[in-house]
Amino acid sequence: MLGGVAQGLADHLGVPVLWVRLAFVVTTLFQLAGILAYAAFWVCVPLGSAEDSPGLASASRRGLRKDGLRGEEEDEATSNRGALQTAALIVLGLGIVWFVLGTDRVSSLLFPAVLAIAGFGLIWRQADDRSLRRWVRETSGWHAVLRIAAGSVLVLIAYAVFVAQFGGGRQIAELVGALIVAVAGAGLVLGPWIIRLVTALGEERRERVRSQERADVAAHLHDSVLQTLALLQKNANDPAQVATLARRQERELRDWLYGEPSNDGTTLRKGLVADAAEIETTYRIPIEVVGVGDADPDPDVDALRAAAREAMTNAAKHSGADRIDVYVEVGGATAEVFVRDRGRGFDPTRVPEDRLGVRRSLVARMERHGGRAVVRSSPGDGTEVRLTLPLVRDRSPNGGRDSAPEGADGGSDR
Amino acid sequence: MSTTPSQPGGTGPTGGRDLTVLLVDDHAMFRTGVRAELGSAVQVVAEAGDVDEAVAAVETYRPAVVLLDVHLPGGGGAEVLRRVATRHPETKFLALSVSDAAEDVIGVIRAGARGYVTKNITGDELIDAIRRVAGGDAVFSPRLAGFVLDAFAGTIEVAQVDSDLDRLTEREREVMRLIARGYAYKEVAKELFISVKTVETHVSSVLRKLQLSSRHELTRWASDRRLI
Numbered sequence: 001m002l003g004g005v006a007q008g009l010a011d012h013l014g015v016p017v018l019w020v021r022l023a024f025v026v027t028t029l030f031q032l033a034g035i036l037a038y039a040a041f042w043v044c045v046p047l048g049s050a051e052d053s054p055g056l057a058s059a060s061r062r063g064l065r066k067d068g069l070r071g072e073e074e075d076e077a078t079s080n081r082g083a084l085q086t087a088a089l090i091v092l093g094l095g096i097v098w099f100v101l102g103t104d105r106v107s108s109l110l111f112p113a114v115l116a117i118a119g120f121g122l123i124w125r126q127a128d129d130r131s132l133r134r135w136v137r138e139t140s141g142w143h144a145v146l147r148i149a150a151g152s153v154l155v156l157i158a159y160a161v162f163v164a165q166f167g168g169g170r171q172i173a174e175l176v177g178a179l180i181v182a183v184a185g186a187g188l189v190l191g192p193w194i195i196r197l198v199t200a201l202g203e204e205r206r207e208r209v210r211s212q213e214r215a216d217v218a219a220h221l222h223d224s225v226l227q228t229l230a231l232l233q234k235n236a237n238d239p240a241q242v243a244t245l246a247r248r249q250e251r252e253l254r255d256w257l258y259g260e261p262s263n264d265g266t267t268l269r270k271g272l273v274a275d276a277a278e279i280e281t282t283y284r285i286p287i288e289v290v291g292v293g294d295a296d297p298d299p300d301v302d303a304l305r306a307a308a309r310e311a312m313t314n315a316a317k318h319s320g321a322d323r324i325d326v327y328v329e330v331g332g333a334t335a336e337v338f339v340r341d342r343g344r345g346f347d348p349t350r351v352p353e354d355r356l357g358v359r360r361s362l363v364a365r366m367e368r369h370g371g372r373a374v375v376r377s378s379p380g381d382g383t384e385v386r387l388t389l390p391l392v393r394d395r396s397p398n399g400g401r402d403s404a405p406e407g408a409d410g411g412s413d414r
Numbered sequence: 415m416s417t418t419p420s421q422p423g424g425t426g427p428t429g430g431r432d433l434t435v436l437l438v439d440d441h442a443m444f445r446t447g448v449r450a451e452l453g454s455a456v457q458v459v460a461e462a463g464d465v466d467e468a469v470a471a472v473e474t475y476r477p478a479v480v481l482l483d484v485h486l487p488g489g490g491g492a493e494v495l496r497r498v499a500t501r502h503p504e505t506k507f508l509a510l511s512v513s514d515a516a517e518d519v520i521g522v523i524r525a526g527a528r529g530y531v532t533k534n535i536t537g538d539e540l541i542d543a544i545r546r547v548a549g550g551d552a553v554f555s556p557r558l559a560g561f562v563l564d565a566f567a568g569t570i571e572v573a574q575v576d577s578d579l580d581r582l583t584e585r586e587r588e589v590m591r592l593i594a595r596g597y598a599y600k601e602v603a604k605e606l607f608i609s610v611k612t613v614e615t616h617v618s619s620v621l622r623k624l625q626l627s628s629r630h631e632l633t634r635w636a637s638d639r640r641l642i
Contacts, residue, residue, distance in 0.1 A: 056515050064440070065490035065518065250534070254514065290560040290594050292567065325556060325596025329563070338595045384595075 056257075148189075155185045224252060244284045251277055268295040268305055268335065272328055275309045283316035286323045293330035295391065303369040304335055304389045307362050311339040311385040319343025319383060335389045342382040362387075433548055436477040437461045438468040438494065439510070440487055444533070448481065451537035456544055463487075468494045472505055478548045482527065484511035484518050495525035506547045510535075516561050520632060524625050529553025551614045552621035559593040562620060565632050579627040582620060589616045 228249040235241040269291040276287040321343030366373040371389035433456040462468040465488030482491040509527040543553045
């Protein structure tokens, strides 16, 4: 709740936030390890920078949508939280003092240590990106000055007391100690600014690269949109052509504006979307692809994609439907693709020779890779092809032996 | 304002000219297009181009259904919902958008919309969706069903779940999968050997979970993904 550390970790590890919080609480029972770990994460882990797609970012900038659901009241909560956090730090420090005093080990080094910790704490709080953003906005605010002053004074007091403890003969040890303390103090005071500077530089560079990329893509899109508009005017008498052109342009824009920002390699879903786009253009029929989960390409997954492509092509060529729905779901153990149309369908018991051939190849292809293909269809009710591929990595190479019987006899089942 | 009573069993329970609709979109051209497509199937009582206009129009006309654009000057569709949804529970909201981004879709649903359709929906489908929402049902497009399955993915042990809100029942999951596969409610009913009314009940229940669940995928999508 304090610094969002538990939430961040939970998001990162993909476990419920409650577990993480529990883990922190439980480990705290063992010599405060939980609190130390929390503090360490808080200071060291940078805040996740949420990256939006360009369309969303632009909509946010123009006030067409809220950046998340954060309103003004939440910002107020944030500033309150800053005060709370400082108070919590102080209480934590007092707690440590109490703990040590209570166990009757009054160390002469304790007070300077606690003071120093409090001082560092104050200064290091600025390393928190959230407050950092606030400080950056009000550079000359009295908050900053006050904090620096308080932190520095505390560090100095700690230093003085520390050195005083070693007054007397051992001058070399004193000198070394003083040096170490001074350097450490300076490092701690300046650390946040150095980190901030480095982060800011990196951020700026990334922003520049990003904006250049976007300028390129924007230019490209600009051209393609203009071209499409010109084509639309020329083909105004051909509704089918107009629809295809508009649809293609829409897909291109949508992909750029609202697509996932990270695309590394061609996964099953991306591949299917690309295939669908191609078939859509060729046969002038809209194909809607919806996906849950994703799989990295390997020979089996590629076979699944190829079979799905074949099913889409069949539907586009023969069904006469006005659109095709594709649903791909990758769960823990299986990948499934459904290709459905509401076209004319056919009677699976009386299939023309060529269609049977196509279906055989679909079924055979899936079985070679340990999966199965089932075709359901009835006249007037459309067709649905269901492709299933188990994702068990250590399955035997010739997994086609235990092929499902219904795959071969026309697949009119389920 | 009285809601039109719905008859059990029918797919389009409410209908005709007495169904009042408010169009909210910042593009006048799009509003004109939708108005033309809706034709005489429903009664479009007003149009609005930004959040303030939309709020004022809801107060004035008390429409049965508001067709709400997700991206809107003044804070977006979610802002409109935040300002009027609780004060006028009899007005139902159907979100309409070109954006396919999960955080927008989930965000507007969690703010209180009863459904989500994309702008390339056909006129007949849109009319059907408006009637459905007016009758108190939820409208899920295949894409929204996909997001739902994504958000509620993974089997969580019953003991570890805070409440039933955080997971879908097996039946709800089946219904969502069929919708994601492109099945209409009627087809889902036929496939699962249940009535359309039962399908509608399942979908409404999923909508409720979507709005109230505290699963971290949902809160992450709907909030700013930084701090809770």
